[in-house]
Amino acid sequence: MFKDHAxxxxxxSSAGEINGRKKLQKMxxxxxxxxxxxxxxxxxxxxxxxxxxxxxxxxxxCEMGYLNEVREKKAGYYQYCYSITESGRNFLGMHEMxxxxxxxxxxxxxxxxxxxxxxxxTVLYFDTLEKDEVSEKVFTLKSKQKYTHEExxxxxxxxxxxKEKAKLD
Amino acid sequence: MKYSREKLSEEKVFKDPVxxxxxxxxxxxxxxxxxxxFQRLRRVKQLxxxxxxxxxxxxxxxxxxLGVYEIVRRxxxxxxxxxxxxxxEERLLSLCAALLHDLGHGPFSHSFEKVFDLDxxxxxxxxxLGRTEVNGVLRxxxxxxxxxxxxxxxxxxxDKLVVSxxxxxxxxxxxxxxxxxxxxxxxxxGHFDMERILRxxxxxxxxxxxxxxxxxxxxxxxxxxxxxYWQVYFHPVxxxxxxxxxxxxxxxxxxxxxxxxxxxEPVHFRSLFDGNVTVEDYLKLDxxxxxxxxxxxEVEEDGILRDLCLRFMxxxxxxxxxxxxxxxxxxxxMELNRLFKKAGIDPEYYLVVDSSSDLPYxxxxxxxxxxxxxxxxxxxxxxxxxxSRESEIVDAISGKRRTDHKLYFPAxxxxxxxxxxxVKRQIRELLELS
Numbered sequence: 001m002f003k004d005h006a007x008x009x010x011x012x013s014s015a016g017e018i019n020g021r022k023k024l025q026k027m028x029x030x031x032x033x034x035x036x037x038x039x040x041x042x043x044x045x046x047x048x049x050x051x052x053x054x055x056x057x058x059x060x061x062c063e064m065g066y067l068n069e070v071r072e073k074k075a076g077y078y079q080y081c082y083s084i085t086e087s088g089r090n091f092l093g094m095h096e097m098x099x100x101x102x103x104x105x106x107x108x109x110x111x112x113x114x115x116x117x118x119x120x121x122t123v124l125y126f127d128t129l130e131k132d133e134v135s136e137k138v139f140t141l142k143s144k145q146k147y148t149h150e151e152x153x154x155x156x157x158x159x160x161x162x163k164e165k166a167k168l169d
Numbered sequence: 170m171k172y173s174r175e176k177l178s179e180e181k182v183f184k185d186p187v188x189x190x191x192x193x194x195x196x197x198x199x200x201x202x203x204x205x206x207f208q209r210l211r212r213v214k215q216l217x218x219x220x221x222x223x224x225x226x227x228x229x230x231x232x233x234x235l236g237v238y239e240i241v242r243r244x245x246x247x248x249x250x251x252x253x254x255x256x257x258e259e260r261l262l263s264l265c266a267a268l269l270h271d272l273g274h275g276p277f278s279h280s281f282e283k284v285f286d287l288d289x290x291x292x293x294x295x296x297x298l299g300r301t302e303v304n305g306v307l308r309x310x311x312x313x314x315x316x317x318x319x320x321x322x323x324x325x326x327x328d329k330l331v332v333s334x335x336x337x338x339x340x341x342x343x344x345x346x347x348x349x350x351x352x353x354x355x356x357x358x359g360h361f362d363m364e365r366i367l368r369x370x371x372x373x374x375x376x377x378x379x380x381x382x383x384x385x386x387x388x389x390x391x392x393x394x395x396x397x398y399w400q401v402y403f404h405p406v407x408x409x410x411x412x413x414x415x416x417x418x419x420x421x422x423x424x425x426x427x428x429x430x431x432x433x434e435p436v437h438f439r440s441l442f443d444g445n446v447t448v449e450d451y452l453k454l455d456x457x458x459x460x461x462x463x464x465x466x467e468v469e470e471d472g473i474l475r476d477l478c479l480r481f482m483x484x485x486x487x488x489x490x491x492x493x494x495x496x497x498x499x500x501x502x503m504e505l506n507r508l509f510k511k512a513g514i515d516p517e518y519y520l521v522v523d524s525s526s527d528l529p530y531x532x533x534x535x536x537x538x539x540x541x542x543x544x545x546x547x548x549x550x551x552x553x554x555x556x557s558r559e560s561e562i563v564d565a566i567s568g569k570r571r572t573d574h575k576l577y578f579p580a581x582x583x584x585x586x587x588x589x590x591x592v593k594r595q596i597r598e599l600l601e602l603s
Contacts, residue, residue, distance in 0.1 A: 001502060001522045002494065041282075043290065044324045046375070046542050055534075056526035060572040064494050090496050094503070126325075140327045 004039045006095035008057055009066055011038075013084040013092060014103040015110045020079050024058070025050055026117035027109045033124040034166040036102055048122045048142075058082065066091050105165050116155070119147055123155045131156070172197060173261055173310045183235060187348050191239040195261065197310055198238070201268055204302035205452075210234060210271065212455035216350060217277050218410035219401065221484055223354035230271050236345035241267035241334050243367055244341070244377075254372040259331050261310065266321035267335050269303065270342060272296050276456040277414055284418040285441045294319045295448045333376040338533055338544045339366070339390065347393050350401060358396035361389040371547055378547045381559070387544060388562045391533050395566050405575055408523050409486040412577050416518045417463065417477045424471055433465050473518050480579075488580035490600055492522055502576070505599055512592040514582055525573040533557075533567045576600075 011028060018024045029049045032038040040054040061067040066088035070081045084092070109117060122142065126134045135152050175196040183191040193199050201207055210231035219226040241263050249255040273292030275281050282288060296303055297319045307315040320326035324336050335342050344363055351359025369383030379387055401407075421435065425442040437458050440446040466478040480486060492498060502522070509516040533556075534543070544556040557564040580602060583593050 001520075002499075002524075005524075039283075041288070046324075046329065052531045053526055056531075056572070057524075060524060060526055060574075063572045087496055091499060094499060137325065141325060 002091075003095065005057060005061055005064075005066075006092060006097070007038055007099075008054070009061060009084055009088050009092050010095075010097045010099070011102065011106055012067065012082050013088070015106040017081060017083040018110060019081045020114050021055070021058075022047070023110075023114040023117060024082060025054060026114065026121045027106060028054055029121045030109060030117065030124060030162065031102065031105060033121075033127070034105060034162060036099055036105075036166070042125075044125060048118050049125050061088070064091075101166050105162055108162065108165065112158075115145065116151070116158075118142075118145070119151060120155045120158055123152065124159065185232075185236065185239070187236055187345070187352055188239045191235050192242065195264065197261065197306060198264055198268060200306045200309075201265065201303060202235075204306060206272060206296050206301050206303045207231070207234070207269070209452060209455060210274070212457055213274055213276055213278070214456060215346070216354075216401075217279055217407075218414060219350075219354065219404070219407045221410045221486070222404050222406040223356070223401065225353045225355050226350070228349060228353045230274050233345055233349055234268055234271050236349055237270060237335065237341045238264060238268040240341035240344055240363070240367070244334060244370060248367055248370055249372050252372055254330070254374065256328065259328060262314070262317055262321060263331050263334055265307065265310075265314075265318050266331070267341055269293070269297060269318060270322050270335050272303065273451075275451060275454050276459045280411060280415045280418060281441075284415060284422065285444070285446070287441075287446070290323065292448065292451055293322055296452070297322070299448050301448070301452075329375045330372055330377065333542070337376060337542060339377070339379070339387065343394065344390070347390075347397055350397065351393070354401050356397075356400055358400055359393045361393045362386045363390075366390060373545075373547075373553075376542055376545065378545045378553060379556075381546050381548045384546055384556070384560055387546075387556060388560050391556075391563050391566070394533060399571075403525060403573065405489055406486060408575065409489060409577055410481065410484075412487060412521050412523055413477055413481050416521070417466070417474065417481060420471070420474045420477060420518060421462075421466070424474060429471065431466075432469060435462060438462070473515060477518065485581070487519075487521070487577040488602075489523075489575040489577045490602075492574040492576040494522075494574055501599060505596065508592055508596045508599070512583075512589040512596060514579070519579050519582070521577045523575050523577060525571075533563070 008028070011031065012018055015027065018027065026048070028038055028040060029042050029051070032040070032042070040051040040057065042049040042051045058067065062069045066085055068083045068085050072079045072081060119138065122138055123134055126137050129137070135149065138147050138152060176194050177196055177199055181193045181199060183193070185191050193202070208231070211229050213230045214220065214226070215228050215230050215233045216226045245255070245260050245263055250257065270293070273289040273294070273296055275287065275289060275292070278289050297307065297315050298304065304315050307318055317326065321331055321335070324332050326332050334340060344366070347359045347361070348363065365386040366379070366383060369380040369386070370377050371380060421438065422442050424431070425435065425438070437454060440450040463478045463482055466474050467482060469475045505520060506516045509520050545553045546556055546559055547553055557567045578600065583596055583602065586593060
């Protein structure tokens with residue numbers, strides 16, 4: 001019970017601290033696409049893959065006192081920063097987690113900008129399409145982000161690198 | 170005449186309890202309604218297990234799909250037509266997407282998706298793009314048309330205004346289901362002045378915005394949404410039925426995977442259990458088929474499957490207590506788990522925590538960090554402002570957390586003292602059952 005909640009705490013604990021809801025959403029989505037067993041259902045929204053289930057689960061974990069949420073004022077919007085609490089650590093101790101390669105993947109993603117992770121998650125969302133079709137989707141659906149061909153190439157390279165990291169030793 | 174512009178010789182109307190009449194003039198829409206994939210939606214209830222709480226809630230996904238179509242038709246024909254921001258060429262696409270947006274819903278789809286790792290949106294796309302009657306009708310409009318309809322429903326179509334008609338914080342989908350679910354459950358919430366909202370909708374580049382003068386009608390819509398979630402969609406009794414349904418599916422899957430011999434071969438479930446369900450298999454599933462199996466399983470050898478099916482079919486549901494998951498409560502839960510095993514009641518199937526995040530509904534959020542587009546008001550000076558910044562009522566209820574966890578268990582088994590009397594007493598004390 002609460003296994004799916006525990007996985008989210010484990011992810012945030014592995015990353016140390018995650019700055020921004022968008023970043024958290026994209027990190028879990030990318031981890032899910034790397035075959036880590038997260039159950040949250042994602043749909044494509046105006047700004048890429050988004051999971052209402054994950055939003056609710058994080059809210060529940062904050063209410064339970066297992067996650068700490070700090071609101072910081074940025075230019076024109078608020079950013080939320082998440083970290084695990086002592087109670088969260090105790091809760092996590094009650095669950096067995098078997099995802100040894102998750103931590104290096106999440107730590108790596110956590111060092112990237114949310115804008116780049118948004119691109120990576122969008123590329124992964126359309127992973128059944130050819131690269132030029134994916135680029136067309138990115139330029140059409142995310143025209144305001146003004147991504148370049150070089151950034152799309154970087155996203156593909158990054159996905160390759162993450163897939164290597166996600167492999168079991 | 171081109172099929173895309175072909176009209177019926179006489180307008181057809183469907184009598185509808187929510188919108189009074191649903192009007193069909195386009196030949197393509199009429200043909201889509203007649204396809205077998207669309208007709209299958211008659212056999213899938215809109216509210217899943219809610220009929221076990223609100224006995225009137227027997228309405229189908231077909232009723233709702235027609236309602237969403239009608240709302241979009243009124244928006245594009247009566248409000249948007251002639252406005253420079255609206256591309257009239259997108260009219261038929263918007264209508265088809267509205268009509269077909271729930272095409273991939275299966276029987277009791279929320280539970281089925283969880284247990285068998287399915288995605289109804291993926292099936293919607295596959296039905297539209299695959300070799301189906303729906304695909305045949307759409308291809309007659311244009312060979313690219315199925316792809317366009319699929320992209321609109323997947324929210325990946327380039328014209329975001331078209332997407333926002335059926336998928337946004339104030340879209341035709343939500344406006345229909347709130348009113349329809351209120352009507353069929355018989356509750357007094359869920360009502361709002363839709364005619365007024367439609368009149369003040371204005372097309373913009375990326376989304377529909379609402380004229381400032383319509384703010385109070387939208388406040389009413391947000392309040393309806395809020396009340397319907399807590400009074401109907403999150404109703405603890407419906408959730409109890411959903412918990413039992415999910416456990417039936419888990420048990421049947423477990424039995425199949427461990428080589429159990431069912432009295433009657435579960436033919437319709439085989440590809441679900443094997444994890445290789447095709448569109449053809451999927452389209453054969455509806456709630457009549459599922460309930461047939463549940464009835465057959467009422468006499469199965471396996472005690473757990475038999476008991477759960479009897480509970481679901483005869484509405485002998487689990488009772489519940491509020492659960493606030495602190496570390497202390499989690500320890501209590503572990504103790505309960507141990508005692509259930511000692512009492513010979515498998516906690517895997519009979520002790521279940523259900524959380525609000527397990528349910529497929531969302532609240533209005535103002536949209537920090539631009540994750541989802543919020544509702545925007547168009548002020549008289551042309552400025553666009555997010556709704557909760559202008560409305561104190563919406564601000565008071567949006568973005569506020571209200572999480573909920575319930576612990577479900579079979580109180581009747583715990584009160585049966587013919588076996589394991591002392592352990593069951595201990596359990597009842599922990600659960601604070603009288």
